[in-house]
Amino acid sequence: MENMANTVARIPNLVDWSTGEIRLMSAKCNSCGTYFFPREHYQHRPGCSREGVEDVLLPSKGKLASYTIQHYPCPPPFKTEKKITPYGIGLVEFEEEKIQVAGIITDTDLEALELGMEMETTTLAMYSNEEKQQVVTWAFKAAK
Amino acid sequence: MRDVYIIGTGIHPWMGFSEQVFADFAAVAVEGALKDAAIEWQKIQSIMAGIFIYGGNAGHLSGQYLESIFGETGIPVVNVYNACATGSAAIRMAFNSVVAGETDTALAFGADVSPKGFLTAKSDNAVQDRDVIRWKMGGMPNPIYWALECTKRMAKYDTTEEDLALVKVLMSEYGSKNPEARFKKAYSLEEVLNSVYVCEPLRLFEICPVSTGAAALIMTADEELISKADNPVKINATTMGSAIYGDPTIRISALSCPSVAEAPMLSESYSASRQAYEKSGIGPEDIDVLELPDNSSWHYLVYLETCGFCGEGEADKMLRDGETRIDGRLAVNPSGGFSSHGEALSAQAIWQVIECANQLRGRCGERQVDGAKVAMAQTYGLMGNSGTTILTV
Known part of the structure; x- marks a missing residue:
């Protein structure tokens, strides 16, 4: 993992790097087994008691289930210092x-993206804030 | 249950951004519906209004603003928002009011002025409003969601880029025959395939933009008004559906979805359509005309499957075999669809029902489906909103 000192997520409680790996901050209902992301957006199976929801970190690696390549800049409030289009x-x-x-x-x-390939959770530097911190979002990259 | 008929419809033609206010567009549509029904304003006993979400206080109380233009009469006026299925919600409430005998004659309308540029987040509270996260962190405009599903479809079935382009070819051919469409140019397959990618595999001509437009319809159970109306159209069912737990579709504004399906894709539309089939006793095999929400070419294909017009993965073949053409076994989007109109959020579901009614009333000129007797309008709104309306003559 890169040096994450002086790095801040643009919106908190979505991506974590405190464990030494970059991981998504999900939550799990221990009654119905549903995982959801983001944590604040609760989801349960109908009839679930909704008891025992706990915060969990998703594994750092997963498989690419779908993708697209975006060819025009995402409009505000999305913001990056550098041009990132086209982006996946x-x-x-x-x-x-x-x-x-x-x-x-x-x-x-x-060009090398393929369904089923292993991906790793990472961060994307978007811009520097007034405190000269690197502001990031979560992102994925091909696993090494 | 008593029978409810559409007796009057009105549209303000679809167009791009306008400096005019939404209520002026609404008034044009409502005026048209009153003229078509040949009734006076005072006959309207309830108003079910689609909320214009970008219109501030006026847009949120669009029914009251509209009522004041025509003259306030003290009747119930309810304003409703269900994203792009807002018009379906207005129609359903109007129908329920009339069918239950609360009122005899009701007006449903929606009017929307497209914002300049893209539709984006409407708040700045990321905890409360997940939409803020997808814009600030996700970099995901709406078509991304459709492209992610389209990529999955192309890997699972034999959907090709030519299939996606063929949808636009058909829609643009019909749009060119519709005086009320916003886009009237007919495109060749080659022209569509040469248009730029917006988000692969979807190209510029294969996704719909946002538009300005208004639509209004008047329905009644008043026998005198029905007998005087020009070709009244019966509403056999008008329903709304929400999503079902375990639906694997990634819904617009969401950042995740289940990886194991426990419910059908686009379950909100599965649910709305199945409710309509059950309530009306009419099934997909009985339907002559279908207006479906072709926000992109992917939607055109998947909606044929979601609504039971063919099995999963079979829509491409229906399209290639010409079964969905105006002269095919099921005429799909003879209006030219969203592809030729663009989305006008609160108005579009009502406009779809009006197109169906016009087909059944034989008013569609060059795009008329011969002998159409049964029609279905299917909508779709983000976060699990859908409506189905089935009409007959």
């Missing part, structure tokens, strides 16, 4: 958790 967006599957999460694909040859 992937749906990465975490098999055991039975969830797919969408995110920008970075540091990866877009």
